[in-house]
Amino acid sequence: MYLTPEEERMMAGESGPTLQKAMEILVALGDIYEADRLIPIKSAQIAGVSYKTMGDAGLEWISDLEGKVQVPSILNPAGMDLERWQEMGISAEFAEKQQEIIEAYRNLGIGVQCTCTPYYLQSFSATYGDHLAWSESSAVSYANSVIGARTNREGGPSALCAALVGKTANYGYHLDENRIPELMISVDCELDASDYAVLGYIAGKAAGKRVPLFKMRSTPHRDQLKALGAAMAASGAVALYHVDGVTPETCRKDFEPPAEQLTIEKSQIDEVYETVSGDGITECDSAAVGCPHCSPEELEDVAAKLEGKVVDNNVWIFTSREVAVSNPKIVESIERSGAKVLCDTCMVVSPATDKFSHMAVNSGKAYAYLPGMCKVAATIANIEKCMEKGGGAHSD
Numbered sequence: 001m002y003l004t005p006e007e008e009r010m011m012a013g014e015s016g017p018t019l020q021k022a023m024e025i026l027v028a029l030g031d032i033y034e035a036d037r038l039i040p041i042k043s044a045q046i047a048g049v050s051y052k053t054m055g056d057a058g059l060e061w062i063s064d065l066e067g068k069v070q071v072p073s074i075l076n077p078a079g080m081d082l083e084r085w086q087e088m089g090i091s092a093e094f095a096e097k098q099q100e101i102i103e104a105y106r107n108l109g110i111g112v113q114c115t116c117t118p119y120y121l122q123s124f125s126a127t128y129g130d131h132l133a134w135s136e137s138s139a140v141s142y143a144n145s146v147i148g149a150r151t152n153r154e155g156g157p158s159a160l161c162a163a164l165v166g167k168t169a170n171y172g173y174h175l176d177e178n179r180i181p182e183l184m185i186s187v188d189c190e191l192d193a194s195d196y197a198v199l200g201y202i203a204g205k206a207a208g209k210r211v212p213l214f215k216m217r218s219t220p221h222r223d224q225l226k227a228l229g230a231a232m233a234a235s236g237a238v239a240l241y242h243v244d245g246v247t248p249e250t251c252r253k254d255f256e257p258p259a260e261q262l263t264i265e266k267s268q269i270d271e272v273y274e275t276v277s278g279d280g281i282t283e284c285d286s287a288a289v290g291c292p293h294c295s296p297e298e299l300e301d302v303a304a305k306l307e308g309k310v311v312d313n314n315v316w317i318f319t320s321r322e323v324a325v326s327n328p329k330i331v332e333s334i335e336r337s338g339a340k341v342l343c344d345t346c347m348v349v350s351p352a353t354d355k356f357s358h359m360a361v362n363s364g365k366a367y368a369y370l371p372g373m374c375k376v377a378a379t380i381a382n383i384e385k386c387m388e389k390g391g392g393a394h395s396d
């Protein structure tokens with residue numbers, strides 16, 4: 001891979017050991033994937049934040065780094081709401097370690113917004129054609145597919161290295177030839193709400209790591225595209241998809257229809273709604289919404305569904321701190337029911353979820369991950385049913 005003289009000097013350690021290590025990692029990845037050079041990035045989104053997934057080894061690694069990130073960079077969800085962790089039942093020992101991780105990242109100049117939906121933040125925009133180094137798989141899918149920006153699914157460490165250098169290796173989804181659809185998926189019914197999450201769960205399994213092109217009867221809006229992409233990245237490894245006439249690259253380019261085609265039918269979607277993932281012998285004892293983190297519109301929808309209701313079980317609604325702080329009335333309205341709006345974390349990366357046995361979710365991604373990552377069974381349903389089945393919501 002070609003390196004500029006300045007990059008060569010960094011590699012040789014002239015800018016200190018952290019940048020030397022960061023360059024070594026970027027160049028090693030570039031060599032594996034046959035990148036021609038490094039390219040500048042607009043921003044980084046860095047996974048590897050929850051102490052639950054990082055452990056002491058991860059904490060030690062980031063604590064040893066020095067210097068400052070070169071581009072706007074933010075974090076993925078942590079293992080707890082950084083302010084209301086006690087209400088989640090998080091131990092003081094975990095909270096202390098989690099704060100140490102956050103401080104280590106802060107010292108590197110990384111913004112302490114812990115969210116997988118950085119594209120909802122006012123100060124963190126990404127636009128069509130931007131090169132990025134994002135790591136959370138649903139954020140990667142959204143950036144590539146819905147925004148039309150370009151990022152590989154970076155690992156936490158490689159996103160951090162890219163942030164420190166301000167560049168990433170030019171391979172994978174940064175290149176036009178890897179953005180061409182490889183599989184056509186026709187959807188044989190009208191879809192609404194959580195149907196897109198279920199569709200993603202089914203389509204991800206079929207697509208694996210290929211780039212699907214959807215033909216749909218209904219027109220998904222941005223939050224439905226988010227749910228679709230998140231699920232496909234979890235049940236499969238889809239980092240980029242297109243929806244004919246909806247996502248930006250299909251409107252700007254003339255893609256050849258892929259030779260391989262499949263159809264997804266209503267009956268397949270209904271089957272997922274009826275199937276518990278994991279060992280779901282018990283009734284639902286909790287509900288969670290916000291995987292990926294809720295947009296303001298999704299919070300409003302939850303508030304409308306809980307209007308005049310109270311919940312008997314734990315109901316957790318996850319969003320970024322910025323979205324929660326900018327929408328205090330909606331948050332207040334949700335919390336009047338007894339549900340909690342939690343920030344900086346989620347049901348998958350927080351150890352607080354482990355105390356439940358069966359969670360109702362509206363997310364195909366949470367449905368796929370809860371049994372494996374939290375040993376919690378999951379039922380997937382629309383928000384209203386999640387509130388009733390999982391949250392025990394009833395009239396006030």
Ligand SMILES: C[C@@](O)(CCOP(=O)(O)O)CC(=O)O
Nearest residue numbers: 047048049050053076136137
């Ligand atoms: C659960 C997930 O959404 C985020 C967890 O990653 P981490 O704890 O930030 O390394 C994984 C992913 O799909 O990127």
Ligand code: SF4
Nearest residue numbers: 116138291292346348
């Ligand atoms: S809310 Fe979902 S998409 Fe976001 S970090 Fe957690 S598991 Fe990933």
